[in-house]
Amino acid sequence: MDTPFRQATRAEKALSKLGEFCWDRPWPVLGSWLLITIAAASIISVYSGFLVSGAGSIAGSQSAKIDAELTETFGVRDSQALILTYSDPALNLNEDARYDFLDGIEEELLELEKVDAVIHANDLIEQPRDDKGGALIITLNAEDALGAEQQVPIIRDAIGVMLQDRDQMEWAVSGRGAISYDLAVFSNDDSANSELRALPLALLVLLYAFGALLSASLPVILAVVARTAAFAVIVVFAGLFEVSTVAQAVVTMLAIALGIDYSLFIYHRYRQLLNDASACEPDQVDMQRRGALVEAMGQSGIVVLYSGVAVAIGMASLVITPMMEMRSIGFGGLAAVVMSVAVALTMLPALLSLIGAKALDWPNRVKDGRGYAATSQAWCLWGGRIVRNPGIAITGSLLIILLMATPAIYTQSGFPDDEFFPNDLEAVRGVQMLDEMGIKGLSSPVFVIVSRDDGGKVISPENVMKLREFREAIEADPRIAEVSAPRLSTRTALMPFPMSAMQRLVSEDEDKILFRATPQNDTSLFELRQLIREIPSWNTITGMTVETGGQAQFLNDFDDGVTASYVPVVVTVLFATGFALLLMLGAPLASLKALMLNLLSVAAGYGMVVFVFQLGYGAEFFGVAGATELIPSSVPVVIFAVLFGLSMDYEIFLVSRMKDIYLSCGDNDRSIIEALGDTGSVISSAALIMALVFGAFAFSQIVIVQMIGLGLAAAILVDALIIRAILGPALMKVAGQWNWWPLLPSSVEAADSVKLTLPDARGPDDKGLPIN
Known part of the structure; x- marks a missing residue:
């Protein structure tokens, strides 16, 4: 392959200098990240209770207005009421004993500081099934719904003491505040379990890819640091204003996926460039290592930076919505992407400066035929087939994508009934x-x-x-x-x-x-x-x-608010992401194509969510009893906002490589084939890791998290293996040189240009990323 030349941009030069700085000062950089991680872990352990569950109140909505009216005018505190349900064989069939019990427990409950009133269920509804148990409504005198939620464990502990002598009694405290509290605690444990499922799977893929434990461990270490720091950020936010517990699952998903993804892009390019060090004199190896990192930061670091901007745009679009739950997802996503970019651009160079080339390969398990040369050649051959048969590639890939997206037209928005809440929750047991x-x-x-x-x-x-x-x-x-x-x-x-x-x-x-x-x-x-x-x-x-x-x-207000946010979120993301792409690529048609392809991946992922959860085809595989029949209105907009930026990093990685090659040689077909050969392995392996991370959350016990996890995992696989590997290159072939209008190949061949090395064929000893 010929060597392309082009002028490095100001951003690429700045990232190269950042790489030099971190390489030359590894201990201060790593020491800073160690302090950040320790401080973040301390903040999480002390203040994670600040996160709240549910969607919070919706400012200016009718439900918020009526809640205030009920409290101020009628003294009704429905959002601050708990329900004590009980069943005891000794009381269910003995009316006198039951009323004695109720009078006694009512007296004790009224002695608690925040209990305002206790109402028997029989006073509100006729003919309850007393033989099945009874219920008391406990009205709290709390400042707001959040204050009521914080009283749930106190009330439960007090009731536990009152009923400690009744061994035969089954009881539970439920209500809106209790559901919120239980989901907050459960979400914390569930996110931790999902993380434990995701990390080993990602490590196994990386071990296969690199064949060396240390190389495979680096992206995972960076992802864990990014996740810890990002979670601490949202906990700090929660001390200032309401942040939903759903942000925790989003932070965990995105920080792990992006932390690995971004590190992989830079590390993959560094390993490619580092292969040249084998031909250097021993005293030049360190300089070659440093040079490889600096060049990788300029080339792949810019992809990480622009990808981070694309994801941040999607997350920021959720922050502008009026719903607390949606804003929380936006804040969590912003924290995750900022920390993931930061660790990839600073911590990774510092770590690589301390680890020699041979140490990265320990213990070496890469076999002949699995290195970069073999996979690059395979992807080049694949690119050649796409270039020769673009019509078949476009037709076949579109059929698959449209087939996956079709169930989306049957969407029925709403909230699944509480039968889809985890049965482990005490509040659910009470209902x-x-x-x-x-x-x-x-x-x-x-x-x-x-x-x-x-x-x-x-x-x-x-x-x-x-x-x-x-x-x-x-x-x-x-x-x-x-x-x-x-x-x-x-x-x-x-x-x-x-x-x-x-x-x-x-x-x-x-x-x-x-x-x-x-x-x-x-x-x-x-x-x-x-x-x-x-x-x-x-x-x-x-x-x-x-x-x-x-x-x-x-x-209803939540649905109306989310639906109203669809247009501003989509328009904001499309406009801002398109502008960022245009700045980076300088090619309007290539930028527009990227936006359209991203919409297709979103449609395919969301279609699978409807197919599995709403329609129920395969729901049991994910631990859901059957069809939910409804999809929460927040799911499609969250999938869109999160996925649009996530899939953009593969587009930027691939198309920016095509651009470099095209500007060098002016041959559109060659740019497609060689770019696929250069990036195909890292995109496919990164997508597999990201899909495994999101897929781990599809086995969560909270249905909305499962829906988001499945939608993201399916869309990422479609995006990397069908859109970027088949449909996108085929469309680039059809568009020809119009892809790069108004760029001209000759405009970049200047004497002061910066060398961007395309990978040459390597021998069987190369240590490139082998997955195809």
């Missing part, structure tokens, strides 16, 4: 007990506030009949079991009933009233969310406003 008692609806009440627009009394002679009709319409709906409502009459009450309870359903100024509807036991979350949208349309009273609240309303 299952409520289900057995026939009062599962207590865990997700619907609140309906009727207010008068002119500030007058809602319950007035002219409105009473229509208010009764409105209440009857709610009660008659098959999705509703019971409705608690104020006394809808203007006459003086002569019969005794609990006035205090009724008065809490009417505001002090009587300009608002509250209906509390308890769903039927078999009403699904999806049905409840439909009901919430329908209820306001049942109002026939002029001058009255009907607003709904509760968990179902929050989920």
